[in-house]
Amino acid sequence: MWLDLGELEDYPSNKIEGFTERLTTWLPGLIEHHCGVGHRGGFLERLTEGTWCGHVLEHTIIELLNMAGMPAEFGQTRSVSQHGVYRMVFRCPEESVAHVALRQGHGLIMAAINNQPFDVPAAVQAIKAEIENRYLGPSTASIVNAAATRRIPFVRLNDGNLVQLGYGAAQRRIWSTETDKTSAIGFGIAEDKDLSKQLLKACGVPVPDWELVKSADHAWEEADYMGLPVTVKPYNSNKGQGVGVNLTTEAEVRAAYDEARKLTRYVMVERHIPGHVHRLLVVGDKVVAASRGEYPEGRNNPRAKVVTVDCTDEVHPDVAYMAALSAKVVGLDIAGVDLVCQDIRQPLHTQGGAILEVNGGPGLLMHLKPSVGVSRPVGQAIVEHLFPATDGDTEGQAARIPVVGIAGTRHNAFIARLVGWLLQLSGKRTGVASSEGTFLEGRLTQKGDNTHWHAAHRLLVNRLAEAAVIQTTARSILEEGLAYDRCQVGVVTDLDGFEGLADHDVLEADQMTRVLRTQIDVVLSHGAGVLNADDAPAADLARLCDGQVLFYTQDPKHPLVVTHREGGGRAVVLNGRDVVLVHGTSERVLGTLEVLRPVNGFEPDTPALLAAIATAWALDITPDLIAAGIKTFDYQSL
Incomplete structure (x- = not known):
């Protein structure tokens, strides 16, 4: 957010009488804030010495979030070129909670400045209420957190617990513990206790x-x-x-x-059936957690408070088999199987035990926070069920589609559409969001400038999209951010355009690096950054790329590209009229500019053509397909 301190710019904290005392009395936890000083009590030292109110507001908000039960640590406040104006950021997973925390924090600091009363518990409760209103339930949250551990992106699809894990055609959806693999018929059978018992009995499962x-x-x-x-x-x-x-x-x-x-x-x-009631959680074809419910003596009300005891490690293999079989018979991929027996360590048939029922959409809290015993990684088991892990998958590749992000100002719509066409020819149903519209499989689906967050978001939630090419702008990055967390290929053609961003305090060309570096910062380690070697500021972004780098240039003797090749790097080079793919010491002529020309006589901008070729090569599209695809590309057809 932007903060205008007005006359407070002349009044740091040490010049406002009683301010520090009032603030620290209301928020004693501020003593734990290290701030830039680097040790406990560091922020209090800054308060005493004198710091500006924007910085104080940042720490006030963070402390209120901490008091509301949401650990918050990161914040930063920096002045801009306009006197008394600051930009302040703090990290909060939910935007609506952030807005409530901002309002409460602003009210608190103004009360401290003006020596007015302020109800801190009410402020904390307001934040807690919004957290409860917006945050995922414990079952859904455990799955989302497990996905985040594997770096699988997630998108919340409603105000409840409907969540998309992954992007495009690679996505899976969960709704609490129901998944898009969960059979509606199976769920209906599970709800019909009579029918489900008939099916279980017919398959040899012991039931009462x-x-x-x-x-x-x-x-x-x-x-x-x-x-x-x-x-x-x-x-x-x-x-x-x-x-x-x-x-x-x-x-x-x-x-x-x-x-x-x-x-x-x-x-x-x-x-x-005498004995203890147990809940076994079946995910896929195996039991991943088990809990025993113990009621207070003399109580027969199942809604009475139950003591849950984790017994996962005690489950007999025969019992686990019967539970997994029951889930299969009913037709559920994730099920809570209730059974009763005297001893979970013994087979059911030896003790007269039985399966009581099979439940769809089982709650996970009893396994996450049992009254007695250890928490079980049930969210992780469900994520593994949806996205089986493979060796080397450290960045959630199983849940991702190829995403290409393109930033800059030079013919980027052409680059986006040509790359989309080449991906389509390579066998991937591709979506393109560009300044000329949004396209899916080459068909225009939304007209107009689609270089904004919402257009990109629409592609990422589209279950048809097997690849996405997304053109963005510096303004969109500043105002909305990127719709994706990481991309396979990030392209930066140039760092032009600072003249139109004065409202964001971008007043010099050098400041564009801090904006457009975002496109390269998000490249996956197994991905690539595609950079214009003929634009020095763009080429300099290579140092920020986690993946490999491909340069493109019209100068075959460009010193940067020569050095890059000596290190075994790849580049697309214009040598005379020939477009050449170079990789270390090897070279391959893709074709001449006259041959590599789209249909209808359209002559593309040469750097833009090189950028598109480099991007396609970074996506492992074969040179032959790249050359053939360019010749069949009808850019002027909408």
Whole structure:
């Protein structure tokens, strides 16, 4: 954000009477802020010596976030060319929470400046309320956090727990613990306790005897026939709603029937199996966690507070097999299998144990935070189920599509569309967002300038897109940021255009490096940066690239490219009229400028053509396909 201190520019913290005392009384945790001093109490030293209020606001917001339970550490405040104006940033995962923290922090600092009262607990509660309103549930969060550990990007698709992991055609979707692999039929079967029990029994899975009943009289009749105790529950309930367990009298059975009937048309009477109730989490085809529920003595209400005890390491292989089989029979890729037995370390059939039910969309909290025992990496297991890890996948490659980001001002729409065409010819359904519109498979889907965040975002959430080429601008980077976290290829043609960015305090050409370096900063380590060697500021970005670098130049003897080649690097060079692909000491003539010309007689800008060729080569498109693709590219057709 931008901060205009106005007359406060002449009043650092040590010149405002009582300011530091009021601030530190309200926020005693500020003593833990090291600030630039580098040790505990460092920020308090800055306050005492005198620091400007923009810097103080930064630390105030960070401390309020910490007090609200959201650890926040990073912040930075820097002056701009205009007197008394600053740019301040702080890190917060949710924008709406950041806005609330900003409002509360601003109110607090103004109260401290003007010696007015301020309700700190109310401010913290306001931030907490927004966190609770916006943040993912514990099950979804554990999966997203596990994905982040593997550097798999995620996109929140609604205000709830619908999340996309990965980009384009490589994405998977989760909704809490349901995934896009979860069968709707399987989920429906799991909710129908009668049908699911029939299927489980038919496959040899031990289940309790049960009957569907239509009246309290019928319920008692079946309970009396089975023999007490029994369990009475809705035939399609979940999370223990309307369930009565260990019922030993006619009155209890009739009362339990009435409760269950409130929730469902049919009610189930089930033989009570003595023992402990266990929840086994099945992901894919294996049990990844197990928890035992223990109720307080004398309680038969399943909604009473349960002590959960992790017992994952105790599960007998035969029990694990039956649980995984049950999930398969019902048709769920992720399931919470409830079973009852005396000893989870023994097979079910030796102790009269049984599978009670199979649940879709199981909660993970009992496995993440058991009352007794260790937390289990269940989120990691689900991510592994969705994206099986492979050797060398350190950057979430399994969840990514090739993303090409193009920044600069020189014929970048042509570069974007030609690269998109070449990717399409290589067999990838490709989306292109450019200043000439958004294209999918070569078809125009949105007209106009699409060099903004939303256009790029639309490509990344499109499940048809197997590759994405995204043109961006310095202004879009400054105002919106990039829609993607990393890209396979980042292209910078030039660092021109500072004249139009005065409103962002970009007043000199040298300042453009700090803006457009972003496009190279996000290149994956197995990707490449494509840079214009004939533009010195653009070429200098090579030092910031995590991947390899490909230069393009119209000067075959360019000193930078010569040195690059000596180190085994790649470049696309114009030698006379020949376009040459060079790799170390090897050279291959792709064709002449006269031959490498799109259809309809269009003559592309030569540096732009070289940039597109270098980008395609960085994407491992073969030289023959590059040459053929250029000749068939119809740039002037929309």
